[in-house]
Amino acid sequence: MISDLLNTLNRAIPRPKGEIPFFLPIWLAFGLFAGALAAPGPIKVEAELGELAGVQVASTNPGFSGTGYVTGLDNETDKLTLTVNAPAGLYELTIGYAAPYGDKGIDFQVNTERGSAMLKQTFTGFTTAGLGKFLLNEGLNTITIYRGWGYYDIDYILLTPTAVSLPTKPPKTLVDAQATPSTKGLFTYLVDQYGSKVISGQQDDVEYILEKTGKEPAIGSFDLIDYSPSRVQFGTTPQRSSEDIIKWARKGEGRGIISLMWHWNAPTDLINQAPDKLWWRGFYTDATTFDIAAVLADKQSERYQLILRDIDAIALELKKFQAADVPVLWRPLHEASGGWFWWGAKGAGPLKELWRILYDRLTNHHQLHNLIWVYTATDTFKTDWYPGDQYVDIVGMDIYTNSTANMSGNWASAQAQLNGKKLVTLSETGNLPSPDKIRGFGTWWSWFAVWTGTDYIKKQPVDLLKAVFTDTDVITRDELPDWRPPLTLGVQDGGQANTTLWLVTLLGNPATGDKADVRVRGATGSRLKFVVTDAKGNQLLTKEIEHAADVETHSLPLGKGAGVYFIRVSTQTESQTLKVVRP
Missing domain, CATH: 3.20.20.80 (Glycosidases)
Incomplete structure (x- = not known):
């Protein structure tokens, strides 16, 4: 009941700009009293009861609430100002509107904070659009709606208590299944x-x-x-x-x-x-x-x-x-x-x-x-x-x-x-x-x-x-961390009766400095060979390991300049080539 009374006071008869309404002390008293009794509820303010500048109240378009709606936002100085009494807190701002002439941009201000949004075209009657979240002060708050693109009608605003929520993370899946x-x-x-x-x-x-x-x-x-x-x-x-x-x-x-x-x-x-x-x-x-x-x-x-x-x-x-x-x-x-x-x-x-x-x-x-x-x-x-x-x-x-x-x-x-x-x-x-x-x-x-x-x-x-x-x-x-994943390649070695899988991992790409770190796992007992070449195919290094341990890690020198280099890792029967970037 108290909330209804506050909303009724909000919808008072329009007053000249700057004039303080006669019921302001009562408004503030009831606002504080209501805030002490219960959590705030939605606050609805009819547009036709605001302070009008260059705009008019109309009632020809059916479907509005209250006694009419505000129209005529077509000049740069046109605006509608609404004063709202509310408990302090975070509110979702919604506008009831009609935009029969196409999508329209709207500019507005909540106390000292500006905002903008798009209103989708309406074909019959009125609809609603969310304008965002805003912090309201305890007591009086001012909401001003400016022309924006103009040629839309305003029925009311609605302020609903809300809370901040975090976005939900999407899946880590790219639309290109072959992404690098x-x-x-x-x-x-x-x-x-x-x-x-x-x-x-x-x-x-x-x-x-x-x-x-x-x-x-x-x-x-x-x-x-x-x-x-x-x-x-x-x-x-x-x-x-x-x-x-x-x-x-x-x-x-x-x-x-x-x-x-x-x-x-x-x-x-x-x-x-x-x-x-x-x-x-x-x-x-x-x-x-x-x-x-x-x-x-x-x-x-x-x-x-x-x-x-x-x-x-x-x-x-x-x-x-x-x-x-x-x-x-x-x-x-x-x-x-x-x-x-x-x-x-x-x-x-x-x-x-x-x-x-x-x-x-x-x-x-x-x-x-x-x-x-x-x-x-x-x-x-x-x-x-x-x-x-x-x-x-x-x-x-x-x-x-x-x-x-x-x-x-x-x-x-x-x-x-x-x-x-x-x-x-x-x-x-x-x-x-x-x-x-x-x-x-x-x-x-x-x-x-x-x-x-x-x-x-x-x-x-x-x-x-x-x-x-x-x-x-x-x-x-x-x-920024090193967001590039280590490059790991599985190589099927079929040179023996029982095939084995050995893994080659490039630790860091681009390389840090003038060397690339390569780890080979699972090539136990095999003969390993590393060959480093530049982008033109010039061979820069050859390194051989006669009997590989279960894990082999080697720091291989690259060329003197920045560019793309290739590291070929091979056993007696299989090989794999890695591409590494030197910044």
Whole structure:
């Protein structure tokens, strides 16, 4: 009964801006009294009873609660302000709304904390959407809803007491059954950290982070944009070549993690007109007339062949990473649901078909098995755009919002569909995430990466940079373990009456320093031979053991320079060759 009375007081007659309601002392007294008697229950506030600025109350659209709903959010200064009396605590914020004109972005503020979300289109009446978790103060709290994209209606808000929950770890199984051991090792490491630590990343400006904080991001995120053939035709040179990215991954102990995206310049049909449709903007929908739906409808067409040509060009770069035993967090066709890139301009169907073509071409045709496939949504996960569990290992979210936002609503939009199935990561963001908010709201992104340049990472206060990259729950490069598993090969030796299995293990790959450690187990009494060669086939070392013990461990010198080396281990009848990388 007390809760009902408090809600009735919340739904008082609208008042002029800044005027204190006559019942405020009673409101506070009842709030404290209710909090002393029982745990807080859900608090519902009707939109039409809030403070209106540039908006109106209407009742023509059926299905609303209360006496009406708020409409007219179409100008930049329009907003609705609701004042809520509540016991202190963590609450789930839900909005009742109608969006008959398509999906709409919404911007809002809870006390001093900003947030954003997407409202799905409604076709009849009103529905609800979760906006995330928020900490409310004891007593009065203010919730403001801004225009956002506009042209949606607000029925009410609902605040429900809630608690923080940890994400469920997904299986340690990649969609590519032939993934390389190092790729599997990296994915296993990511799953192991999920829900307890966040791995630091950075788009391009990895050196800047090291300079300002003394710490290096564990993940370097880079772009294959300038390998797009329609950019190469204009003479582009990559800002950072594939070879340089590989060097960054392999330096030191070789534990740096690589994430690659691809701003895919349209294969053809670039508008190339000043000022804002020039060829180098050819990945944007408004800078090309390339129609992916039409192209996919005619797979015998010249334009479809250009799609394959572009994929093949990128495959050549990805093969360099595979040859160097560098797994890739592969993030193509990002932010498709936003529609601002040509690969998402014709809807979800063509995007999903293009994703499957890309997956098949790289995995099966080009035999690339060092890729961890990352599907990237915008700030809201939309199931109708998702390519499917069988084609995706990780789901990323690209969220550009106010620095005060806790992003719990964005996180929840993905967790509702993916918890326990896929890792969720903050693949791009405009501001550094707060470790305190990650802990406080349970938004345990697998990793984060702030966008590059002066408007994003270089705009962050240096003190904040240092605080984030030295936080105990943020993993930097120096804290990465050797996530590559020891390479163990079983060799069936059939040279004797009773066949035996002997195991060859490479202890550490990439190698540490100029030597590789190899362990052979189970070749007891056999004659063992080790041969080390470089990538050109030049023989660098031969070592023989006349009568092997049950366990033989040998440190074998490699060449003087960084590169790929091969170690051939053989008995009288069988042999096995290992590939080792020297950073």
